Amino acid sequence: MQPPRIKEPSRWARWLMAAGSGNSYRYIEELIAAGNPLFALGQFHTHGGANTSADSGSDIAALLSAWKQDGAELKRRFDTNQDEAIDLPEWEFARGEARVEVNRRRQPGAPPPAVEVLGNTLDPDRPYLISAAAHGKLVAQFGGIALVFIAISAVAAVILSWGALVRATG
Incomplete structure (x- = not known):
């Protein structure tokens, strides 16, 4: 129907x-039913889904921040040369351990759902258009x-x- x-x-x-x-723009709204042909111009992005990196930077940063709260435990785990300071090689090792921990905590085979987004381009010479024609x-x-x-x-x-x-x- x-x-x-x-x-x-x-x-x-x-x-x-x-x-x-x-005006440099015009909006005409019309219902485009599922299955109808669609012509679209714009900037297309996919967020999430199987292409999402398994080592989320924000998750790793949050875990490292939590580890920093307990300085004694951080030094016990990662201060390998016992100089009472975490130097660059030790910190890189800690970052690697955090990445491993984040990957271990994630549910295997459950990537976040993919969301496709069509939006306006940053180039003013390229139009943004969605049409059923x-x-x-x-x-x-x-x-x-x-x-x-x-x-x-x-x-x-x-x-x-x-x-x-x-x-x-x-």
Whole structure:
């Protein structure tokens, strides 16, 4: 069953909307049902899922912070040269042990769920667009509107040039 569609604006209304009201964006909301084709342009990211690194930096940092709370225990475990200070090689060893501990605590085979996100790009020349219309239909619709405005601009340029020529010679 198809969802109810919003009434399409007339051709003239679409042309006026394409001319814009000075805004660089326009929102038209419509329901896109599951299974319907989708055309999307933007920056796509996947967060979480099987591609997530098993040694989460924040989990390791939290464990190291907890270990730092008990300085005597930290020195007992990792001060291998007994100089009462944790030097760089000993700290790297502690970080490795924390990574092993974090991996041990995690449930095997249970990666966090993947979340796909389509968002605006950081490049202003690349559009962010989600449409239920096919690419060819979008190109035809907006290409035709662009040709009309190019023709109007060309006619206006000819009229302005003719007016400037008449004024200069007359």
